[in-house]
Amino acid sequence: MPRPSTAEAEIAEELAVVRPALLPAYTGALPGARAAVLTRLWRGLTHEPLPWVAGREDTRSGVVLRLADGRRLEGPASDPYATDARVTAVRLDGTEYDDPARLMTDLAVPHGDSFAAELGHSAASLALSRAGQRDFGGPGEAAPERDWEWEQRVVDGHPFHPNCRSRPGFSVAEQLAYGPEHRPVVELGLVPVPAGECLVSGAWPDELRDGDRLLVPVHPWQAAHVLKRAGEGVAPAGGEGAARAGGEGAASVRGGVGVLAAHPLMALRTLALPDGPHVKTAVSARLTSSVRDISLGSVAASAVLSDFGQAVAERTDGLLRITRTPAAVAAGSPDLTALLRESPEAYAGPGERVVPVAALAATGLPRCPARLARLARLALTVGLRLLDLGVALEAHGQNLLVVLSPDGEPVRLVYRDLADLRVSPARLARHGIPVPDVPDRMVTDDALALRRKLFGSLVAGALAGTAGSGTALRAALEEALPDLPRTDDLSALRDGPLPAKALTLMRLSPGTAGDQWAELPNPLRFGTR
Structure with missing residues (x-):
């Protein structure tokens, strides 16, 4: 039994005081939580452009990373699109590690100590999140009726980020009081x-x-x-x-x-x-x-963005609705701000459900290849149409919601939170759409930047997280893409590597502003190497 990390021990001590009945479940959840965070970290180590990784080699038993200082880091093969994989240990120069925080500490790379602390907190908080879910979704659990009930079924957080449950600055009492998974x-x-x-x-x-x-x-x-x-x-x-x-x-x-x-x-x-x-x-x-x-800036632009979003959504033939932001306020600083946003439930018809893509696992949709393919076709139809108009959505599993018919078919999409989309003046002009008065960071004509925003969030994020593996994602895309209009953006999706945010690299590069990117194997060629 490994010695608990500092974060794990601190949470156990607090839990013993504020919710002692939960302590056995928390302790039992720790090994699985460490493995879940280690799995996400190993994905980043094997697929992101980390400057201290000199080379990568696929072997019969997995992957070997050659570090710049001559050490070897070995682990299992990593499917960058898998959500159900479980990496329980990797080896650094022959020494086995099952704790992501200790691994990052002993890698001794720039900024690794602060990232290690985040990883330790992520694993400990994830165990706490899982500890309260033993009966969740069981026979006595009523099916969700409200939008927030679906959201609270996402227990593990981001499917690919090593900091999936990192909440530094939150005590155990605060996590239990405010974490959605604790309801x-x-x-x-x-x-x-x-x-x-x-x-x-x-x-x-x-x-x-x-x-x-x-x-x-x-x-x-x-x-x-x-x-x-x-x-x-x-x-x-x-x-x-x-x-x-x-x-x-x-x-x-x-x-x-x-x-x-x-x-x-x-x-x-x-x-x-x-x-x-x-x-x-x-x-x-x-x-x-x-x-x-x-x-x-987000507060100031919220009304303009809300109107702009409604206008471009009207060009999707009813396939997309965008939630309105009727009001926003800032009282002197970003620390005292608030936005009021329309509930996605406003766009559900009789018997329909509005479910965030990140919560679709609770509906059973990912287990049906035909419905997964229909979701991919719907999402890419909307995403590529808006991209052609000049709007790149950040359509990850939290921002993108799907309206399900009473029998569970995906029929249209709802998108919320416009603060991180990108707009292209040149593309908008081709379609006679005025450029909205938005912050400069949101405006670009760079095709690569626009495609990264959409494909990195929608394909490498929302659809990959729903599919659960590269093989399932490939099958859904092969079914969906032939029906889509041929555009340069579609060709880039079909023929090039798939962009994804380099989440580990970004946490190890605190002095670098903005997103950094990895190029993942094209899912349409997944498993063919």
């Missing part, structure tokens, strides 16, 4: 700010006003750790009212400050009100890779 009801604080001090996009609703002040929804973690407002109507994590397990909620007032009871979604800092919109809040902590605040 709490979270009470958002409402902080009053004079309207004259706020940047507002769209029409801030009357129910979130108090005279000449705007009531800004604030996540309780943000209130306690960043804004230091715990005790001003926002209960600290673990306290009475911080979160409730199950049940519906609504606006209420406590201590003169309003609160909104809401259900956390996959993004943790975005929550669904029981009978209203989704609320995206600022959480100034590094979750997975990014600090989850909301930039002032």
Whole structure:
């Protein structure tokens, strides 16, 4: 039995105090959680352009990485599109490692120590997430009815990121209180700010006003750790009212400050009100890779982007709906910001379900090759049509949702969160579409950048994560692609390597701004080498 890492031991100690009944399940989940994180890390090590990997060699038993300092790192063959693989150990110069944090520490590469700490936290938090799921989806579990219930079925987080559950800065009590996989009801604080001090996009609703002040929804973690407002109507994590397990909620007032009871979604800092919109809040902590605040530029551009998204969606013949952002507010800094976003449920017809692509495993769709192929055809039809118009969606499994008919067929798509799309002035001009007034970072005519944005998120992300393996992804694409219009973008998808964010390289390159990319084997030729 390996000695627990620092993060694993710290979580065990806290758990023994705040939820001792969960401790045996947490301890039992640790080996599988380490393997899940190690699997994601091994994918990055074997497929990303890491500067200290001098060469890679496929062998009969797996893969050998030759490091720049002469050492050898050996492990099993890695399918870059697999989600059900389980790497339990790799060997560094003959020494076996089953702990991703210890492996990264002993690799002794630049910035490896900080990444190792994140990996340790990811494995420990993943074990905590899994510990509370023993009966989830079992015989006594009702089928999800609401959109947030589907989101809370995604227990393991990002299917390919080694930091799939990394939540540094969150105590055990806070993870249990705010993590969607634990299914709490979270009470958002409402902080009053004079309207004259706020940047507002769209029409801030009357129910979130108090005279000449705007009531800004604030996540309780943000209130306690960043804004230091715990005790001003926002209960600290673990306290009475911080979160409730199950049940519906609504606006209420406590201590003169309003609160909104809401259900956390996959993004943790975005929550669904029981009978209203989704609320995206600022959480100034590094979750997975990014600090989850909301930039002032995103707030300012939200109304323009919302209108632009609706306009381009109208050109998809009803195959795509984009959720509206009716209002956004920033009260002086990215630390105190919020967006109100339309619920995807608005686009479901009678008997239909709206499910994030990342949660499709719970519907059984990935087990049906025909439906998987229809999903691929639908998603690529929409994605390539918008790309030709000049809009590259970041259509990963969290942003992209699919509307399922009553019998489970994918019939159309819903897309949310427009902050990271890319627009091409030249392509838009060819179709007579004005360029929206959006931040400069979103504007490019570089075909490679546009294709990376779409293909890296949709094919290497959403569709690969749903298919679960390179073989299944290949079969779905072979079925879907012949029906699509022939364009240069489609040719690039068929003939070249598939771009994917180099998630491990990015965590080991803290001084490099923006995305970095890996080139994965083209899934259409997967297994033919």
